[in-house]
Amino acid sequence: MEIDQAEIERRLQHFHDVARRAGVKFTHQRLEIFRAVASSVEHPSAEAVYRGVRASMPTVSLDTVYRTLWLLTDLGLLTTLGPRQDSVRFDANLAQHHHYRCVKCGMVRDFESSELDDLPIPDTVRRFGDIACAQVVVQGVCADCKTAAGDDDAFTAAGGYRERDATEMDRGGGRFRRIGPVQAQEGDV
Ligand SMILES: [Zn+2]
Numbered sequence: 001m002e003i004d005q006a007e008i009e010r011r012l013q014h015f016h017d018v019a020r021r022a023g024v025k026f027t028h029q030r031l032e033i034f035r036a037v038a039s040s041v042e043h044p045s046a047e048a049v050y051r052g053v054r055a056s057m058p059t060v061s062l063d064t065v066y067r068t069l070w071l072l073t074d075l076g077l078l079t080t081l082g083p084r085q086d087s088v089r090f091d092a093n094l095a096q097h098h099h100y101r102c103v104k105c106g107m108v109r110d111f112e113s114s115e116l117d118d119l120p121i122p123d124t125v126r127r128f129g130d131i132a133c134a135q136v137v138v139q140g141v142c143a144d145c146k147t148a149a150g151d152d153d154a155f156t157a158a159g160g161y162r163e164r165d166a167t168e169m170d171r172g173g174g175r176f177r178r179i180g181p182v183q184a185q186e187g188d189v
């Protein structure tokens with residue numbers, strides 16, 4: 001599941017258009033940092049972008065990567081999953097979409113659903129303020145993690161994963177819960 005070349009080109013063209021309109025210089029460094037997010041399905045963190053661009057730009061600093069990612073976010077070229085914080089993940093897919101997130105390894109992938117796009121927003125939410133968009137985050141243990149766990153069918157059936165995931169979420173400072181504006185709550189029932 002990779003992003004096709006035409007979509008990457010479209011994102012890069014959008015980057016040029018927006019940067020030009022905003023009067024922001026599109027330096028080689030900024031372009032490469034944007035490209036790292038735009039050509040990935042991973043929704044990379046700043047650290048992951050940093051690791052990715054260091055090969056072609058050995059002198060770039062993590063601080064520069066951070067500042068560039070926030071600049072691109074402020075320009076509307078990227079969105080983030082969850083609130084503004086160090087461990088935030090960046091997303092160059094500006095089309096309406098939803099996310100699947102693995103609660104064990106943090107893998108995030110996009111998916112589209114016209115049914116979820118039309119999800120009615122309860123009045124209770126409107127009372128909090130304006131609504132810009134609503135994204136659903138479906139959480140669970142991904143296929144790779146299930147394979148890595150080996151013979152886990154009995155374990156899952158016994159509800160073991162739920163307990164173990166809760167422990168890991170607590171250890172991570174609850175960061176798995178701060179992913180997006182709308183959370184799938186099935187796991188809590
Ligand atoms: Zn996983």
Ligand SMILES: [Zn+2]
Pocket residue numbers: 043091093097098099109110
């Ligand atoms: Zn996404």
